Amino acid sequence: IDSGSIQDDPDVKIMMAGSTLRKVKSRSWKKQRHFRLLEDGLTIWYKSRWAGRGHSTFSVTELEAVREGHQSEVLLSIAEEFPANLCFTLVFHGRQGNVDLVAESPEEAQAWIQGVRKLIHKAQTMDEKERLDQWVWDWFQKADKNKDGKMNFKEPKLMKLNKYKAPLLFPQMADKSDTGSLEIEEFVHFYKILTQRDEVWKVFQDYSGDGEKLMLEELENFLRIEQQEGEQSAQHAKELIDRYEPSETAKKQSAMSLDGFQMYLCSQEGSIFKPEHRHLYQDMSQPLSHYFISSSHNTYLLEDQLRGHSSLEAYIQALKRGCRCVEVDSWDGNDGEPIVYHGHTLTSKILFRDIISTLKEYAFKTSDFPVILSLENHCGVEQQTVMAQHLRQILGDTLLTTLLDGQIPQQLPSPQELKGKILLKAKKIGGLEDCNDETLTDEVSDDEEMANGEAESPTKSKSKLSRELSDLVVYCKSLHFHGFEHARLHAKCYEMSSFSESKAKRLTKEAGTDFIRYNTRQLSRIYPSGLRTDSSNYNPQDMWNVGCQIVALNFQTAGLEMDLNDGLFRQNNCCGYVLKPDFLRDGDTQFSPDKPEGRQGYRPLRLSIQVISGQQLPKVNQKEGSIVDPLVRVEIYGVPQDQAKEETSHINNNGFNPVWNETLNFIIHTPELALVRFVVEDYDKASRNDFIGQFTLPFMCIQAGYRHIHLLSKDGTAIPPSSLFVNVSISEFT
Structure with missing residues (x-):
């Protein structure tokens, strides 16, 4: 298998030869490790020089980027000891921690920085076929126990192969050299036989006249009838042959072979997610209150709320995931510099100004749309003023400090108008109309809200507010909530309240439609209960159902709730803003989530999913010889x-x-709010099933027809080539 000419690259050659690099975990933990790139051009192997045989490996496909110089908290802390031109950080996808390294010379550092970047680029641009070949090669490597370049028959069981099919095929078909073991080429041939997917072949047969290929017209029929593509199927059929057909002969005949057909089905276009909804397809010129906004809670934490490590890295990860509302808890620091941590707990502390610098650098890397900085302020007036200075100096023009057109707004500005801006959400002295009162009443923090058992009118806390900080608040003034009736009569569109999850849940039940109307004009932020010390999450769906925009989750905690958040915001170019359905934007709406049939335009749909098969599902716990029992x-x-x-x-x-070939049926009453989550588990009759992979998407983004679902790990990162093959049909429910 060819890993291509990249291995002739001078930087990659240095990596293959190996280097001694210092791995740094803290100011006191800096140890030398020998690193090298293995022959497959994808695996980085390292070991300590003394620790006997123990070694570790990771794949280039797990890496997202390389940061040069002192670009992590750990490397900044040892900056005096090691100059920037020796230092670099390997950044992993998902929630895996970064690796900080120090080279022995600037040249060596550069070779690794540039080499790893080239390999990441190559891994990202591999096509389906190369990916599959790579996967085969990896398996051969794993199964070739004694590294003799052969795989004997005892080894394939490692391959999770179907244990009935393999032994039958093995002797006749693959072992040409009659030695009871496979060379790599024979193995690839063997693998191809094993992976000929009957279920794809059957679909192909239904439309192919000669059973060998799909002529242009036959492919068009398939796209029109099965994939429900309508008018554009003719044009699309041509494009698919150009894009996915590997055989030149077939291309010349405007035909598609079974190989090409399988490649198309496994591609992005054959995926269950509508390609046009991946891009920015929504109207971005409506008021902020008309959008769901991807939002994080306790953004500074990488772990739980009692002992967790506060980290700038957590902000970087949240922003890279498309988060558009981050939270800062600020407290007075000893030396006049405000610090951020989870108050009254053992979480570590970081400087407020460092967070603002990180925000400046990463806020708009994933999305151009505005970021809301939600400030939970526990500082005295002096350090509030210091915060205001940092915000102005570090963020400069990025920080929105004035009304967009000088007019007092009747409705909030739009994401489009606020592109590239950071908005401060905090308490403010007076309103935008007047600025007079120095003392601030009537505002409580999340913690006080919890402590008061959510009493409707907590004791008026008199806290002094710094005028400089107050002046930076424009469209997001924090205010205590006094009920929907009060808001309808008195509230300004730029005033917003925070609700704990339990209070929001109660309001949803008691006054769902009122909450929806309130949310057409004003922003509301929901945050997890203070009792969730393990940083677990609540289900955001109940809050989205009543139009709450800023439903804050602990981004650091994997699980169903973050899968739903990622699923909702996977559309619209992952920009962190999703337009609410029209019945959640209309101020006079009659919609109630409990009575969906009562709304105008009510049209329930039937969703039918035939789960056909699964491909290369990863084993969860890597026990020798254990094979998954998937459902x-x-x-x-x-x-x-x-x-x-x-x-x-x-x-x-x-x-x-x-292969399952089982059909699951659902009736969906409010398609515009529904999310669909596909989960694969390893069945275990004695204990809880193990999670294998999942994919979540909005119902409105589903493409009908024969589709592949590319599974994601618990962390929401891709695990190619694992997928499900399904046939989806959506029809009116009558």
Whole structure:
């Protein structure tokens, strides 16, 4: 298998030869490790020089980027000892911690920085076929126990191969050299036989006249009838042949072979997610209150709220995931510099100004749309003023400090108008109309809100507010909530309240429609209960159902709730803003999540999902020789009536290419709010099933037809080539 000419690259050659680099974990933990790139051009191997045989490896595909110089908290802390031109940081996808390294010379540092960047680029641009070849090669490496370049018959069981099919095929078909072991080329041939997917072949046969290829017209029929593509199917068929057909002969005939057909089905275009909804397709010129906004809680934490490590890295990760509302808890520091941590706990502390610098650098890397900085302020007036100075100096023009057109707004400005701006959400002296009162009443922090058992009118806390800080608040003035009626009569569109999850849940039940109307004009922020000391999350769906925009989650905690958040915000170019459905934007709306049939334009849909097969499902716990028993569950989240789960039976001992052919049916009453989550688990009759992978997307982004679902890990990162093959049909429910 060719890893291409990249291995002739001078930087990559240095990596293959190996280097001694210092791995740094803290100011006191700096140890030499020998690092090298293995022959596959994808695996980085390292070990301590003394620790006997123990070594570690990771794949270039797990890396997202390389940062040069002192670009991490750890490397900054040892900056006096090691100059920037020796230092670099390997940044991993998902929630895996970064690796900080120091080279022995600037030249060596450069070779690794540039070499790893080239390899990351190559890994990202591999096409489907190269990916599959790479996967085969990895398996051969893992299965070739004694490293003799052969794989004997005892080894394939490692391959999670179907244990019935392999032994039958192995002797006749693959072992040409008659030695009871496979060379790599034979192995690839063997793998191809094993992966000929009957279920894809059957679909191909239905449309192919000669059973060998799909002529242009036959492919058009398939796209029109099965994939429901309508008018554009003719044009699309031509493009697909150009893009995915590997055989030049077939291309010349305007035909598609089974190989090309399978590549198309496994591509982004064959995915369950509508390609046009991946891009920025929504109107971005409506008031901020008309959008769901991807929002993080306790953004400074990488772990839990009691002992967790406060870190700038947590801000970088949240912003890279498309988060548009980050939270800062600021407290008075000893030397006049405000610090950020989770008050009254053992979480570590970081400087306020360092967070603002990080925000400046990363705020708009993933999305141009505005970032809201939610300030939970526990500082005295003096350090509040210091915060105001840092905000102005570090953020400069990026910080919005004045009304957009000088006019007192009747409605909030739009994401489009606020592009590239950071908005401060905090308390403010007086309103935008007047600026007179030095003392601030009537405002409580999340903690006080919790302590008061959410009493409607907490004791008026008199806290002094710094005028400089107050002046930086424009469109997001924090205010205590006095009920929907009070808001309807008196509230300004730039005033916003925070609700704990339990209070928001109660309001949703008691006055759902009032909450929706309130949210058409004003922003509301929901935050997790103070009792969630493990930084667990609540289900955001209940809050989205009533139009709450800033539903803050602990981004650092993997699980269903973050899957839903990632799923909702996967559309619209992952820009962190999703336009609410029209019935959540209309100030006179009659919509109630509990009575979806009562709204105008109510049209329930039937969703039918035939779960056909799975491909290369990863083994969860890497016990020798253990094979997965996979099942698929489809979960619907939405208005209460739409919440549903259905699952297939499990298949014993086959993660390689399990076939279910089972159909799951759902009725969806409010399609515009529904999210669909596909989960694959390893069945275990004795204990809880193990999680294998998942993919979540908005119902409105689903493409009908034969589709692949590319699975994600618990952290929301891709795990190619793991996928599900399904046939989806959506019809009117009558």
